[in-house]
Amino acid sequence: MNAVSVPILKLAHAADLPLPAYATEHSAGLDLLAAVEAPFELAPGARALVPAGIAIALPEGYEAQVRPRSGLALHHGIGVLNAPGTIDADYRGEVAVILINAGTGPFRIERGARIAQLVIAPVARAAWLEVEDLAASGRAESGFGSTGMALPEQRARKG
Numbered sequence: 001m002n003a004v005s006v007p008i009l010k011l012a013h014a015a016d017l018p019l020p021a022y023a024t025e026h027s028a029g030l031d032l033l034a035a036v037e038a039p040f041e042l043a044p045g046a047r048a049l050v051p052a053g054i055a056i057a058l059p060e061g062y063e064a065q066v067r068p069r070s071g072l073a074l075h076h077g078i079g080v081l082n083a084p085g086t087i088d089a090d091y092r093g094e095v096a097v098i099l100i101n102a103g104t105g106p107f108r109i110e111r112g113a114r115i116a117q118l119v120i121a122p123v124a125r126a127a128w129l130e131v132e133d134l135a136a137s138g139r140a141e142s143g144f145g146s147t148g149m150a151l152p153e154q155r156a157r158k159g
Helices: 071-075 152-158
Strands: 006-011 030-032 040-042 047-056 063-069 079-080 085-087 093-101 108-109 114-122
Touching: 006 079, 030 047, 040 047, 040 093, 047 114, 071 079, 079 114, 093 114
Parallel strands: none
Antiparallel strands: 006 047, 030 114, 040 108, 047 093, 063 085, 063 114, 079 093
């Protein structure tokens, strides 16, 4: 695995918190921690912007993706509302996470709690090539859940 050097600034309100870290040798995401001043409860259906207490300077050609933690999603219904959230290479503000409670009960967010993952990834930039027609494909215009389903003409033959 290649390491990418990313300058990181720990903000004053997170001075006592550790930097984001990988939980295991093969983890893709770094754990982001809640840099909240005091614990608070996120009610069912509510959302909150939770500060992570860091700012980063990604190298050109990279992004950081803020993703939910699977355990929080499964056990508590806690997710990242705009998942994956994107941090662009030219952003220098505080990293924060938009958490949403899709669970049935309130969820307590404590200072230093692991709230999301941060994945550093390369970015490919598109260079549009405007054309008159697109190459044919087996899928054609079928979308929104169509893969693995019979095409309309196949359903008609079966019926």
